[in-house]
Amino acid sequence: MTTLGWSLVELSARLLERDEREFVLGDLAEDRECVWHGLLEVLGLFFRRQALLWRDVRPWMAGFLLVWPASHLLIHVSISVTSTYERLVYHRIFLENPHTGNEGFLLWVCHILLLVAWSWATGYVVGSISRRTAWASVALGMAACNYTLGTMCVGGIPRLCLFLFVPPALAGMWHGLRQTVRINQTRATVVAISITVLMMFASLSHALWVLNWALIGPAWYLVVIASKPAVRAVALTEGNAG
Amino acid sequence: MRCKKALDQLDDYYHNVAIIMLGEFEYLLITAAAGLGDDAYGAAISEEIKTATGRKCSLGALYTTIDRLETKGLLKTWMGNATAQRGGRAKRMIRVTPKGVLAAKEFYDAVTRVSRGAAWAENQAGGSS
Numbered sequence: 558m559t560t561l562g563w564s565l566v567e568l569s570a571r572l573l574e575r576d577e578r579e580f581v582l583g584d585l586a587e588d589r590e591c592v593w594h595g596l597l598e599v600l601g602l603f604f605r606r607q608a609l610l611w612r613d614v615r616p617w618m619a620g621f622l623l624v625w626p627a628s629h630l631l632i633h634v635s636i637s638v639t640s641t642y643e644r645l646v647y648h649r650i651f652l653e654n655p656h657t658g659n660e661g662f663l664l665w666v667c668h669i670l671l672l673v674a675w676s677w678a679t680g681y682v683v684g685s686i687s688r689r690t691a692w693a694s695v696a697l698g699m700a701a702c703n704y705t706l707g708t709m710c711v712g713g714i715p716r717l718c719l720f721l722f723v724p725p726a727l728a729g730m731w732h733g734l735r736q737t738v739r740i741n742q743t744r745a746t747v748v749a750i751s752i753t754v755l756m757m758f759a760s761l762s763h764a765l766w767v768l769n770w771a772l773i774g775p776a777w778y779l780v781v782i783a784s785k786p787a788v789r790a791v792a793l794t795e796g797n798a799g
Numbered sequence: 800m801r802c803k804k805a806l807d808q809l810d811d812y813y814h815n816v817a818i819i820m821l822g823e824f825e826y827l828l829i830t831a832a833a834g835l836g837d838d839a840y841g842a843a844i845s846e847e848i849k850t851a852t853g854r855k856c857s858l859g860a861l862y863t864t865i866d867r868l869e870t871k872g873l874l875k876t877w878m879g880n881a882t883a884q885r886g887g888r889a890k891r892m893i894r895v896t897p898k899g900v901l902a903a904k905e906f907y908d909a910v911t912r913v914s915r916g917a918a919w920a921e922n923q924a925g926g927s928s
Contacts, residue, residue: 576878576891577862579878579888579889580840580841580878580888580889580890580891581841581858581862582886582888583842583881583882583885583886583888583889583890584841584842584845584858584885584890585858586884586885586886586888587842587884587885588842597857598857598858598859599858601857601858601859602857602858602859602862602863604859605859605860605863606863609863
């Protein structure tokens with residue numbers, strides 16, 4: 558195997574985990590086969606590993622029960638926050654999309670806080686239950702956004718404002734992926750109670766879409782996980798594996 | 800006592816499941832690893848299987864099967880020392896556990912029993928035609 562060919566195999570082996578990369582490259586060095594054979598072996602192992610991850614139910618749950626519906630809902634909340642801002646600050650009302658009513662500044666701030674908290678909690682749960690398939694969850698989220706944008710009329714709202722939920726969702730996902738110990742129970746409870754109180758306030762002010770109640774799920778899921786030590790340990794182990 | 804009995808039954812259940820689930824490639828792998836003893840690692844097992852069957856197994860098939868068998872408790876693996884022959888890379892050393900030996904023996908016995916009287920089986924009563 559030439560030096561260039563071997564570099565190519567080493568580069569492809571970066572798809573594997575560190576320990577696995579070590580012994581797989583060692584086996585290939587011992588085998589002394591051609592570059593293409595080495596590449597096929599490494600890529601074959603990588604794709605087998607990826608395929609095995611999808612035999613678990615959690616990546617599917619993260620994708621289709623969390624990311625897909627939450628992306629639809631959160632894009633609507635982003636539009637609502639932007640529309641309310643445009644109405645309150647610039648007195649502009651987009652008649653073609655009724656995402657704002659008579660909310661004042663207080664409800665607007667409440668919606669912003671909810672948008673951030675919902676997005677962060679959803680991202681955290683997605684990151685923690687499907688660590689190795691997080692890339693697929695992100696891709697599905699992007700597809701959901703694309704689908705929503707293609708099917709709804711957003712009027713004169715700046716396109717960038719439709720993705721207000723993306724930074725907190727990615728931050729939550731990052732925290733979920735990096736968390737070596739599950740979220741602290743007190744912190745999870747504070748987040749869940751804050752979200753519930755804000756949602757009740759918005760609901761009593763007739764400024765909450767009924768479907769948005771579904772977004773309370775991830776926050777309370779974190780509380781349940783944090784309050785069960787045994788389940789927490791299992792979830793952590795499986796999370797690392799999956 | 801009841802709790803212990805229930806746990807024993809559960810252990811038996813998983814033991815049986817492990818034996819039932821042993822496939823032919825898993826059997827080949829365990830047998831090759833057991834034959835190599837302390838020198839059992841990925842490339843050596845692959846070479847043994849190639850010698851025995853005439854077909855080379857891919858690293859993907861080999862290592863995903865090793866992971867599966869380790870999860871079932873039939874194998875134990877650890878990172879070995881690096882050698883110059885491998886470009887200074889470490890080996891993934893493999894040892895068959897007593898549970899693995901038992902599973903392989905059960906598989907072998909089952910194959911031997913079911914092959915008794917088959918035309919291709921050697922040393923069958925009455926000889927081959």
